Amino acid sequence: MSFTRDLGVLLWKELLDLYRDRRTLFTSILLPLISLPLIGFMGIALVEQQPVLVAVVDLDNTTARNQLLNITVSSRWLAGNTTRILEKFGYNVTISHSIDIVKNPDIDVALIIPKGFSRNASSLNNTARVKVLRRAGVQAAVRAESTIYSIINVFSRNISDAKLNAVIRLLGLNATIPALRNPVTARTEVVGISGQPVSRAIVLRNAFARILVLAFSFVVTPAASYVIDGIIGERERKTIELLLASPTTPQRIIYAKLVAATLLGLITALADIIGLVVYMVSVSIVSGVPFGVIIDPLLLILHSITAFFTILSTISIALPFITRTRGIRSASNIVSLVTIVALVFFFTGFFVDYIRLPSEILIPLYLIPFTHSILVIQGYVLGYVSRALIHLAVLSIASIALLIIASKTINTEKLLIAPL
Amino acid sequence: MTGRDMLVVNDLHKIYDDGTHAVKGLSFTLKQGEIYGLIGPNGAGKSTTLRMIATLIKPTRGSIYLNGVDVVKEPLKARKMIGYLPEEAEVYPRLTGREHLLFYARLYGIENIEETVEYGAEISGLGDKLDKKAGEYSKGMKRRLLLALVLMRSPQLAILDEPTSGLDVYASVRVRRIIKEYVSKTGHSVILSSHNMLEVEYLCDRVSFIINGKIITTGSPSELKARYNALNLEEAFVKAVEEHG
Numbered sequence A: 001m002s003f004t005r006d007l008g009v010l011l012w013k014e015l016l017d018l019y020r021d022r023r024t025l026f027t028s029i030l031l032p033l034i035s036l037p038l039i040g041f042m043g044i045a046l047v048e049q050q051p052v053l054v055a056v057v058d059l060d061n062t063t064a065r066n067q068l069l070n071i072t073v074s075s076r077w078l079a080g081n082t083t084r085i086l087e088k089f090g091y092n093v094t095i096s097h098s099i100d101i102v103k104n105p106d107i108d109v110a111l112i113i114p115k116g117f118s119r120n121a122s123s124l125n126n127t128a129r130v131k132v133l134r135r136a137g138v139q140a141a142v143r144a145e146s147t148i149y150s151i152i153n154v155f156s157r158n159i160s161d162a163k164l165n166a167v168i169r170l171l172g173l174n175a176t177i178p179a180l181r182n183p184v185t186a187r188t189e190v191v192g193i194s195g196q197p198v199s200r201a202i203v204l205r206n207a208f209a210r211i212l213v214l215a216f217s218f219v220v221t222p223a224a225s226y227v228i229d230g231i232i233g234e235r236e237r238k239t240i241e242l243l244l245a246s247p248t249t250p251q252r253i254i255y256a257k258l259v260a261a262t263l264l265g266l267i268t269a270l271a272d273i274i275g276l277v278v279y280m281v282s283v284s285i286v287s288g289v290p291f292g293v294i295i296d297p298l299l300l301i302l303h304s305i306t307a308f309f310t311i312l313s314t315i316s317i318a319l320p321f322i323t324r325t326r327g328i329r330s331a332s333n334i335v336s337l338v339t340i341v342a343l344v345f346f347f348t349g350f351f352v353d354y355i356r357l358p359s360e361i362l363i364p365l366y367l368i369p370f371t372h373s374i375l376v377i378q379g380y381v382l383g384y385v386s387r388a389l390i391h392l393a394v395l396s397i398a399s400i401a402l403l404i405i406a407s408k409t410i411n412t413e414k415l416l417i418a419p420l
Numbered sequence B: 001m002t003g004r005d006m007l008v009v010n011d012l013h014k015i016y017d018d019g020t021h022a023v024k025g026l027s028f029t030l031k032q033g034e035i036y037g038l039i040g041p042n043g044a045g046k047s048t049t050l051r052m053i054a055t056l057i058k059p060t061r062g063s064i065y066l067n068g069v070d071v072v073k074e075p076l077k078a079r080k081m082i083g084y085l086p087e088e089a090e091v092y093p094r095l096t097g098r099e100h101l102l103f104y105a106r107l108y109g110i111e112n113i114e115e116t117v118e119y120g121a122e123i124s125g126l127g128d129k130l131d132k133k134a135g136e137y138s139k140g141m142k143r144r145l146l147l148a149l150v151l152m153r154s155p156q157l158a159i160l161d162e163p164t165s166g167l168d169v170y171a172s173v174r175v176r177r178i179i180k181e182y183v184s185k186t187g188h189s190v191i192l193s194s195h196n197m198l199e200v201e202y203l204c205d206r207v208s209f210i211i212n213g214k215i216i217t218t219g220s221p222s223e224l225k226a227r228y229n230a231l232n233l234e235e236a237f238v239k240a241v242e243e244h245g
């Protein structure tokens, strides 16, 4: 009988069965729908929400006046401003006049204003040194630290402005402050590959692409377990023998399962994207960047096609092992090995720009199909569109080749009787 | 009532990968319209033989011809003529009985699907239950559905591996009636294995005792009873096994 007819009939049965298997459908859709926004939320929002305790220790607690320059500096201003600004950013701040407070293990960051601060800061020949203590290993403390540094910079700059103004006035110079303080300036612009400045929107798009790469891992797992269950499950549930006795080939039986698994994977991918879009909409609301700028429909299409071939190659690699294993549990273990490799790639793809890796590292990685999956998305987002399409072509050819190799290993007797 | 040779099995051997020599040189023929039974103790090689005829496993040696088609070389061609009921077969729990019939009718590329499914429904005798999920069926109902899947296409050779195993008396009687009616209606052939001597006596025109992968004797139930000087087939079988034990 014809290939397409056989496949159609077999697929009809697979899909009918899958459609009735609400639990599998539900979990396959729900998993990415919940987990992706959750990862985004945990990764960004929660880190920001993590309470950080800051102590402002004003050991000086004086106001000093420089008569000559006619300026006044108070340690209380620095302590007060720092407290106010940090609190506005959501930190918990305690002001103290005793160094003992830093012994409290809950304090993540401390700003210590030493004795003589106001006097030194207002003088013409001394600098005032403040100290920042930061607890090691607390990620959010780093951000509090940098906020404190910017407050101190502004504070220092204001005093410097006042001092320079006073000096210019005293000397009767025709001078401007920037000319005295910053005769040379530099500025960095973050740019894309064609050289134009990169907007906040593009930065967000890149973040979106990273999550898309991560999303492959949610697509591969349910599809792989569906195939395991589809093949070994039919053997264990004793429905396979009748099926194998029919005038179709074992290859076609498996292909129908692969198509069903891939469809399930694509449904999962769709749920992925919905989850991501929900997440990105909230990011766009928070960041004020229009949503349409972040989400590129072409990228989503590319993601779906890449997901399809990623699933296909994962399953094809696992297939010879699946068909030769007796039980669902041992098959799952073997397939886990393959999916863990996939997961490692996709998780690192979340952090690493594969496209930037030096070629002596990247070229050996080309042997693993998942590298191409990552490069399709990263390449496209970073503007290497033709390179992305080449990787998509390689991925699709590789996955089909793997499938052909895998299907050569399938035969009726091995499917029916697995080794112990 | 029986006609030309339709199944010719010659010097059939099966050695499994682990070295088990399950079938050791079986030869027999099956005529058109005949019901042929394989009787033997557990592990005698009945299922292995039936699976080889059903093209599911490859013989290590020997040949099987079905209506002149080399079953080993052309399994797909042979499968169209064969209906095989495995010893242990299950239904898809989430599919209804009717969906099973539809699926297998389509899979065999049958032309008049509706008629075939109707015939299958009739064989199964499941009535209204046919539209319920098969997972809800009793063992007997499942076995009848499976038998309907196998017979609805009117295969020229039905291979039934312990068709009534695990069924109660009433369910077994129904299944036997289905098989008997099938043969008398279509004139096709059946090869079956069984542990139930009553069943074999009721159904089979010819029986082989098979022990340790070898046929030790063949004949009609009455011939076998006479040969072993036994009152019934069971006694004949016990005597045969003791002789060859």
Ligand SMILES: Nc1ncnc2c1ncn2[C@@H]1O[C@H](COP(=O)(O)OP(=O)(O)OP(=O)(O)O)[C@@H](O)[C@H]1O
Residues within 6 Å of the ligand: A417, B016, B017, B018, B020, B021, B022, B040, B041, B042, B043, B044, B045, B046, B047, B048, B049, B087
């Ligand atoms: N997949 C297999 N691998 C190795 N040996 C097997 C396999 N299947 C069956 N055997 C062995 O082959 C022999 C024949 O088994 P078979 O299932 O054909 O017997 P049977 O006559 O159908 O028995 P029963 O009445 O219990 O169904 C037995 O010794 C059995 O252990």
Ligand SMILES: [Mg+2]
Residues within 6 Å of the ligand: B046, B047, B048, B087, B161
């Ligand atoms: Mg058996």
